[in-house]
Every structure is written in structure tokens, then in C-alpha cells.
Amino acid sequence: MAHEFVYTANPARILFGPGSQARIADEIRRLACRRALVLSTPSRRDAALALQARLGELSVGVFSEAAMHTPVAVTERAMAAFAQVEADCVVALGGGSTVGLAKAIAHRNDAPQIVVATTYAGSEVTPILGQTENGLKTTIRGPDILPEVVIYDAELTLDLPPAISVTSGLNAMAHAVEGLYARDRNPLTGLMAVAGLESLQRALPAIVARPHDLEARSDALYGAWLCGSVLGSVGMSLHHKLCHTLGGSFDLPHAETHAILLPHTAAYNARAAADVLAPAARLFGGDLGGGLHDFAAGLGAPLALEALGMRESDLDRAAELAVMNPYWNPRPIERHAIRELLGRAWRGERPA
Numbered sequence: 563m564a565h566e567f568v569y570t571a572n573p574a575r576i577l578f579g580p581g582s583q584a585r586i587a588d589e590i591r592r593l594a595c596r597r598a599l600v601l602s603t604p605s606r607r608d609a610a611l612a613l614q615a616r617l618g619e620l621s622v623g624v625f626s627e628a629a630m631h632t633p634v635a636v637t638e639r640a641m642a643a644f645a646q647v648e649a650d651c652v653v654a655l656g657g658g659s660t661v662g663l664a665k666a667i668a669h670r671n672d673a674p675q676i677v678v679a680t681t682y683a684g685s686e687v688t689p690i691l692g693q694t695e696n697g698l699k700t701t702i703r704g705p706d707i708l709p710e711v712v713i714y715d716a717e718l719t720l721d722l723p724p725a726i727s728v729t730s731g732l733n734a735m736a737h738a739v740e741g742l743y744a745r746d747r748n749p750l751t752g753l754m755a756v757a758g759l760e761s762l763q764r765a766l767p768a769i770v771a772r773p774h775d776l777e778a779r780s781d782a783l784y785g786a787w788l789c790g791s792v793l794g795s796v797g798m799s800l801h802h803k804l805c806h807t808l809g810g811s812f813d814l815p816h817a818e819t820h821a822i823l824l825p826h827t828a829a830y831n832a833r834a835a836a837d838v839l840a841p842a843a844r845l846f847g848g849d850l851g852g853g854l855h856d857f858a859a860g861l862g863a864p865l866a867l868e869a870l871g872m873r874e875s876d877l878d879r880a881a882e883l884a885v886m887n888p889y890w891n892p893r894p895i896e897r898h899a900i901r902e903l904l905g906r907a908w909r910g911e912r913p914a
């Protein structure tokens with residue numbers, strides 16, 4: 563029998579399936595909008611321009627300066643572009659960086675958001691916005707931040723480089739693993755987490771072997787949706803705290819940091835959360851931390867924080883920061899054990 567729980571659904575409309583980008587125009591009209599500003603990162607500007615051309619008169623411009631961690635200065639330029647072309651909604655084409663910009667705009671002017679997700683980070687289904695200003699990252703939540711419509715079209719992800727696919731997929735899996743032991747977990751987030759892990763466990767090796775495999779790409783997007791939905795519904799713990807610390811204070815890249823730390827944080831919590839982690843552990847051969855490490859290694863994922871440019875001399879400070887204002891975690895956060903965890907992750911060793 564299920565224990566007592568609270569589940570608050572995030573009310574987004576999801577359109578899933580290869581070719582579903584053909585429905586963006588209808589979705590803009592459904593939102594009673596007529597003038598979309600298309601958003602992307604600089605490297606995806608051509609794809610954004612092509613999307614704008616497909617939308618015809620429903621799109622009034624492209625803003626292609628989206629950047630990691632949603633810098634407020636970029637959002638301010640995007641707000642000016644939005645006003646200049648008299649846009650009435652945004653269409654974000656990309657991963658967490660582009661979705662972050664759409665959310666930041668919506669948070670300021672309540673513009674409806676249609677997100678066409680092309681990585682596996684999961685941000686498109688969360689009411690969470692992390693933005694940076696003067697080197698400080700702040701996180702806000704709110705119903706205005708959650709995108710109204712999300713489109714998952716695997717055809718638009720065929721060119722996502724395998725290396726980014728892998729780290730982004732492991733980023734999604736981290737949402738699911740932490741969701742399994744979240745203090746505010748519920749039966750539905752548990753089902754989504756395990757199904758999301760299964761999809762990504764199946765999809766990522768297939769994508770590495772055949773990057774243009776549409777079925778594997780769809781499977782990965784399905785897993786990303788489920789794992790992102792878990793992130794949007796329950797609280798995160800040690801893993802996300804460590805990633806935020808390393809990203810914020812040592813400027814480490816988002817998805818790679820998640821990919822490297824996941825086996826270690828899963829191992830750290832393995833005993834304290836053994837019952838709720840059991841379905842995930844079974845997927846990875848019984849030992850979740852070791853199994854995730856072998857899985858990541860087999861995909862060619864980065865394994866060592868050293869390879870991301872982190873200095874060994876920063877590990878003590880990182881451990882200190884990580885134990886300050888800790889998030890709730892199933893196992894107490896002990897400075898010595900966290901320092902040890904970080905040391906292993908820095909060297910790229912299999913978790914203890």
C-alpha cells in the first residue's frame with residue numbers, strides 16, 4: 563500500500579514524437595499568440611533561422627545569444643529584442659541554456675513559452691529558473707516559469723553530438739536517482755524515475771553507436787522528459803548541491819559535472835537509501851554507484867574532475883562549501899566523507 567504523500571502536477575502540455583515540430587504553428591495560435599521570438603544559443607542560430615522561416619509570419623525574430631546559467635545581462639538584451647519586434651510569445655529551440663532564457667523572459671513579462679527541447683537536461687518541464695549576475699547564481703521557482711508547451715521531436719536531436727548526448731543523458735539520470743530518495747517523493751515520481759532510467763540506459767549506448775538512430779533518440783527524449791518531470795516535482799539532495807557548488811564556485815561545465823559526480827553521489831547514498839534505490843540498483847547490476855561508473859565509462863563520458871580543469875588544491879574548499887547550508891540528504895553530509903568522494907571523482911576512480 564502507498565504511504566501518505568502529496569503530489570503537485572506541473573501543468574504543461576507535452577507534444578511527443580518525430581515530426582511534431584510541424585505542430586509549433588498550431589500551438590502558437592492555440593496560445594492566442596501571433597508574433598513569436600525564436601530563441602537559441604549562438605551555435606544553433608542556423609537551426610533557429612530555419613525554424614523562423616518555417617513559422618512564416620508567426621515569427622517576428624530570432625535572438626540567438628542564450629548562454630549557460632542564464633546571465634541576467636543576456637536576458638536584458640533578449641527583453642529589449644522582444645520589445646523591439648513586439649513579440650507576444652517565445653519559442654525556445656535548444657537545451658537548458660535556451661530554455662533558461664525563455665523562462666527568464668517569461669518570469670519578467672509573462673510571455674507564453676513553447677519549448678522545443680533538443681538536449682536531455684530536463685529543464686523544459688520544471689518551474690525552476692537559475693540565473694547568474696555578478697558571479698552569483700540564484701534559483702527561483704514559480705508557475706510563471708514553467709513552459710506552457712513542450713515539444714519533443716527526435717528529428718531535431720539527430721545532430722546533437724554523441725559526447726553532449728551522453729553527458730546530458732547522465733544529467734537527466736541524476737534527476738531520477740535523486741528523485742528516488744527525495745524526502746517528498748511520491749509513487750508517481752518513483753515510477754517516472756525508474757522508467758526514465760530504463761529509457762536512458764537503453765538509449766545512450768545506441769546513440770553512441772548510431773548517432774542518427776531516430777528510435778534511440780526518441781527513447782532518450784522520453785527518458786529526459788520523465789527524469790525532468792521528477793526534477794520538477796520533488797526536492798534534490800547531495801548530488802545537485804555538489805554540482806551547483808562546483809559549477810558556481812569553480813566554473814565547471816554543467817552536464818559534464820553531473821556526469822562525473824553521479825556514480826559517486828549514488829554510492830554515497832546507496833546504503834542509507836538502499837530500499838528506495840533498489841529498482842535503480844537492479845538496472846545497474848546490483849551496485850548502483852559502481853554500475854553507473856561502468857556505464858558512463860562504456861559511453862566514453864568524462865570520469866575525472868581533473869579533466870574539466872579543476873585543480874586538486876581546490877578540493878578542500880569545494881568540500882567546505884558543499885557542507886555549508888546542505889540540502890536534505892538521506893545520509894548525513896560529513897565533510898571528511900565528502901572530501902573523499904570529491905578526491906575519487908577528481909581522479910576518475912570507481913566509487914568505493
Ligand code: NAD
Pocket residue numbers: 603604605606629630631632656657658659660662680681682683684685686688690691692718719720721722723726730733793816817
Ligand atoms: P546547453 O543548453 O548549453 O546545450 C549544450 C550545447 O549543445 C550548446 O552548445 C547547444 O547549442 C548545443 N545543442 C543543443 N541542442 C543541439 C542539437 N540538437 N544539435 C547540436 N547541438 C545542440 O546544455 P544543457 O546541458 O541542455 O543545459 C545546461 C543549462 O541548463 C545549465 O545552465 C543548467 O543550469 C540548466 N538546467 C536547468 C534546469 C532547471 O530545471 N532549471 C535543469 C537542468 C539544466
